[in-house]
Amino acid sequence: xxxxxxxxxxxxxxxxxxxxxxxxxxxxxxxRQLGTLSFFFYWxxxxxxxxxxxxFETSVTGAHGSIEYMTVQQWYFAGVMRSxxxxxxxxxxxxxxxxxxxxxxxxxxRGVRWFTWFTGVPILWFLYGSGxxxxxxxxxxxxxxxxxxxxxxxxxxGIFGEPIANNFLTRGSLGDRFFSLLVFMHIFxxxxxxxxxxxxxxxxNRPRINPPGGLALGxxxxxxxxxxxxxxxxxxxxxxxxxxxxxxxxxxxxxxxxVFDTWGAGMMWAAALGVSMFVAFMPWLPPLRRAKPAxxxxxxxxxxxxxxxxxxxxxxxxxxRSDGRPYTQEAVVDPRYCTSCGLCVGxxxxxxxxRKTDQLLSxxxxxxxxxxxxxxxxxxxxxxxxxxxxxxxxxxVLFGCDHGADIEQFQDGSVAVVRIPCVGMLAxxxxxxxxxxxxxxxxxxxxxRDGDCYHRLGIRWTEDRMDGLRDPYLRERVxxxxxxxxxxxxxxxxKIGRGLATFQADLAAAPADIQAGExxxxxxxxx
Amino acid sequence: MAELTTVAxxxxxxxxxxxxxxxxxxxxxxxxxxxxxxxxxxSRQAARQAAKDAASGEARKQAxxxxxKHRREEGRxxxxxxxxxxxxxxxxxLIGYLSARPTYTWLGPDLAEIKLSLSHPGQHVAPCxxxxxxELMALPPNMRAPQKCSRERVPVTLQMExxxxxxxxxxxxxxxxxxDGASTFYARLRVPAGExxxxxxxxxxxxxxxxxAVKDVALTLEPAQxxxxxxxxxxxxxxx
Numbered sequence: 001x002x003x004x005x006x007x008x009x010x011x012x013x014x015x016x017x018x019x020x021x022x023x024x025x026x027x028x029x030x031x032r033q034l035g036t037l038s039f040f041f042y043w044x045x046x047x048x049x050x051x052x053x054x055x056f057e058t059s060v061t062g063a064h065g066s067i068e069y070m071t072v073q074q075w076y077f078a079g080v081m082r083s084x085x086x087x088x089x090x091x092x093x094x095x096x097x098x099x100x101x102x103x104x105x106x107x108x109x110r111g112v113r114w115f116t117w118f119t120g121v122p123i124l125w126f127l128y129g130s131g132x133x134x135x136x137x138x139x140x141x142x143x144x145x146x147x148x149x150x151x152x153x154x155x156x157x158g159i160f161g162e163p164i165a166n167n168f169l170t171r172g173s174l175g176d177r178f179f180s181l182l183v184f185m186h187i188f189x190x191x192x193x194x195x196x197x198x199x200x201x202x203x204x205n206r207p208r209i210n211p212p213g214g215l216a217l218g219x220x221x222x223x224x225x226x227x228x229x230x231x232x233x234x235x236x237x238x239x240x241x242x243x244x245x246x247x248x249x250x251x252x253x254x255x256x257x258x259v260f261d262t263w264g265a266g267m268m269w270a271a272a273l274g275v276s277m278f279v280a281f282m283p284w285l286p287p288l289r290r291a292k293p294a295x296x297x298x299x300x301x302x303x304x305x306x307x308x309x310x311x312x313x314x315x316x317x318x319x320x321r322s323d324g325r326p327y328t329q330e331a332v333v334d335p336r337y338c339t340s341c342g343l344c345v346g347x348x349x350x351x352x353x354x355r356k357t358d359q360l361l362s363x364x365x366x367x368x369x370x371x372x373x374x375x376x377x378x379x380x381x382x383x384x385x386x387x388x389x390x391x392x393x394x395x396x397v398l399f400g401c402d403h404g405a406d407i408e409q410f411q412d413g414s415v416a417v418v419r420i421p422c423v424g425m426l427a428x429x430x431x432x433x434x435x436x437x438x439x440x441x442x443x444x445x446x447x448x449r450d451g452d453c454y455h456r457l458g459i460r461w462t463e464d465r466m467d468g469l470r471d472p473y474l475r476e477r478v479x480x481x482x483x484x485x486x487x488x489x490x491x492x493x494x495k496i497g498r499g500l501a502t503f504q505a506d507l508a509a510a511p512a513d514i515q516a517g518e519x520x521x522x523x524x525x526x527x
Numbered sequence: 528m529a530e531l532t533t534v535a536x537x538x539x540x541x542x543x544x545x546x547x548x549x550x551x552x553x554x555x556x557x558x559x560x561x562x563x564x565x566x567x568x569x570s571r572q573a574a575r576q577a578a579k580d581a582a583s584g585e586a587r588k589q590a591x592x593x594x595x596k597h598r599r600e601e602g603r604x605x606x607x608x609x610x611x612x613x614x615x616x617x618x619x620x621l622i623g624y625l626s627a628r629p630t631y632t633w634l635g636p637d638l639a640e641i642k643l644s645l646s647h648p649g650q651h652v653a654p655c656x657x658x659x660x661x662e663l664m665a666l667p668p669n670m671r672a673p674q675k676c677s678r679e680r681v682p683v684t685l686q687m688e689x690x691x692x693x694x695x696x697x698x699x700x701x702x703x704x705x706x707d708g709a710s711t712f713y714a715r716l717r718v719p720a721g722e723x724x725x726x727x728x729x730x731x732x733x734x735x736x737x738x739x740a741v742k743d744v745a746l747t748l749e750p751a752q753x754x755x756x757x758x759x760x761x762x763x764x765x766x767x
Contacts, residue, residue, distance in 0.1 A: 020614065022607075022610065023607050023610030023611045023613070023614055024607070024611060024614070025607070028611075030614075086626060087619075087622055087623070087626065090622045090625070090626050091618075091622055094621075094622065145633055152713070152715075155713065158702075161702070161708070162646055162711070163644060163646075163711065163713045165644070165713060166644050166713075169642065169644055169755050169757075170753075170755045170767045214603070218611055218615055219615070221615070222615040222616075222618060222619045223619070225615075225619065226619040226622065226623050229623075230623045232626070232627075233627075240753065241752070241753055242751045242752060242753055243633070243634045243639070243640045243751050243752070243753050244633055244634065244751075245632065245633060245634045245635075245636070245751050246630050246631070246632050246633070247630060247631050247632075247633055248627035248628060248630050248631075249627070249630075249631045250625070250626045250627065251625045251626070252622075252625060252626065258631055261633070462594075463594040463595045464595060466593070466594045467593055467594050467595045469595065480593045480594075483594075485594055
C-alpha cells in the first residue's frame, strides 16, 4: 500500500521539483533544501522572537496592547520583526511537512534512516506546540479560541484535577500567573524543539543545516518583503465574556482546530496519536530491505580515514589497530548504519583496478559487488562495445546508479552500460583504467538528479574526486574531455539519452589524440 | 494508603520511563558526551585534521575545476534571479494568505454559548456513623475522629433545560482512585440568542432520587454572549 502511494506520487514530485531547477539550479532548488530551510526559518523565528519578547508585556491586560504597539507604532521595525516571527514560523511548518513528505515519497525513511525519520515525528509535535503556544500570547480573540480549544483537548485526558479550561471560563478567570506559564511554555517548547532537531541529525554524517547562501538570502528577503507588504496583525483583544465569531485562522498551525470542533477531543486524540504512531513506525513496515553491510579488509586497510570521512551515514568509525600492523587506526563498520552504497569503496586509495586479479581487493568491500566483481563487470561491458570505427559512434561506457534513471535501455554497440549502487562507489582509477586500457572513447557518469543523491554524498564526492578536491583524485593524465557527468532523476531517461548523443558527437568531433586517448604513461593535454 | 497511591502515581512513570529515557539518550550519544572512548577521540582528531586540511584550500587552489564548476555558477544569471523572484512571490503569497485566510466561523450569527463548568462532590456512599466510646478508645489517640465515614462518594447528576428542552443530562462518577473526589462537568452548548427560560438541576444525594439543587431563571442572551454556569455548595448555581 505504502509502495503504491510512493510510486504514484514520485512522478509528480520529481516533475514539480524539476520545475524549480530552471530558476534555482540543482543546488539552490528549494525542494532539495527543505530540511536546511526549516533550520533557517527556525533561526529567523528565534531571533525575531527574542526581539519581540523584549517589548512584550507578560500580563493578561498588557500583552495585546504591547503587541499592538509593535504592530502599529513601531511597524517599521518591531512590527516587521513580529511579522517575521509569524511568517517564518509558517514557512517552517510548510518546509518541515514538505520535507517529511518528500522523504517518504522518495523512500528515504527506512533502513538506516529509521532514526532520522523516527525523531522527525516529535519534531512535528514540538513545532506545533511551539507555534500554538505563541498564538496564545497575543491574547486576542484568536488566542482565546486557540487557548480554550487546546485546554479542552488536554482536559479530555482527565489528568488534571480541575479542568484547566476553567482558567478561561469568565472575565477575570485568567490570572497573570497562568499567563506567565503560557509564556514559559512558548520559550521552552522551541528550546526542546531545537534539542530534538539536534537529535534528528545525530546519525547523519556531515548534515547540512544551512541552506546555500543565495537561497537563504532570497528566503529572508521574501519574508521581510511579505512582512512589509502584508504585516501580521492581531484580532480584537480577547474577552472571556463573549465568544469569538469569525476568525482568521493561521491554517499552518490551526488546521486541526476546526476538525476538533467537529470531531471532539476523543477522536482528535485518537487521530493525532494514531497517525503519529503509524508514521513513527513506518520504517519497520514491509517490505523490509537490508543489504549486506560493507566489510573492512584489514590486510589492505592502513587506517587512512578516507572511508570514515566519506561515509554519508556515519557507519564507519576509526578504532585502535587490532591486528598488530604498524598503523595506529583501522576502519570499523557499524552494520546498523551501513546502506551498502559503496561510497567507502570509492574513497579507498586501494580501490584500483590496475592490479593483478589475485591482488584485486580493496581496503573495504561491499559483499555483493567486490572490487574484483566490479572490474569483471566493467571488463564484460567494455567487451560488448563494437570495435572502434571512425565512421561510427565513439564507444562510451555509461555508469548509472540504482536510484537514478534507467540506463539499460541505452546499451548498444557504442554504449556499454554498468550499473552500480551509487556513482560514488566508482573510484576515479576506474575511469583511468577504462580510458587507458579499453577501446572506449569516453566515460559517462550518471546518477541521481543533481543535488539529490539517494545516498546523500555520492555525486558530491565523485565530482570532488575528479576535480582533485578530494582523495582519491582522478589522475592528471586522464583527459577530462573524455569524461562527462549527467545527473538525472528516475523519470528523466530522455535527459540521459540526449546527453549521451551530445557526448558521442563531441567525442567524434574531438581531436584524434583526445578521441583515441593517450598512452597511459604519457600526460594528456589539458582539456 | 492514599499517600502511597499518590506517590505511586508519580513514581510509576518515573520508574518505568525514566530509565528508558536515559537509555535512549545514552544510546543517542550521551555516552559520547560524558565519557568519549579513546577510539572516538581518535576519530574526532582525525576528522578535525581532515577539516583543517580541506580548509587550507591548497588542493582547491591547485585543482582544475571541471566537474564542480556548475555548483558555483548556479542561480546567478539575471534571468534566473527574475524567475526566482517569481517563485518567492508565489511562496510568500501562499504563506501570507494561509496565515489568516480563509476565515473560519466559530460561532454563527444570532448564537450565544452556555458553558457549564462545575466540580462538586456527591455525598458519601454510606452515612457517617458516630463511633462508640469503646471504638474510640481502641484507636490511637491521633485517629479518634468522632465519626466514621466511608471515603467513596456517590455520582453527581446535572441537568440543564432550556425552554423545556433537556439540553444536558449527565451523571459523573467522582474522581480519584478511591472515588472520593468531586464529580466534574464541563460542556459548551450553543443556543440561539434571545430570551430563554433556563432550568438547572443537580443531584448529589445517595438515594438517587429527586434533585438537591434547582435553579429556574428567565434570561436574555445577546448574540456571541458567553454565559458561564458554575455551582458552589454555599451559593448553589452561579450564572456569570
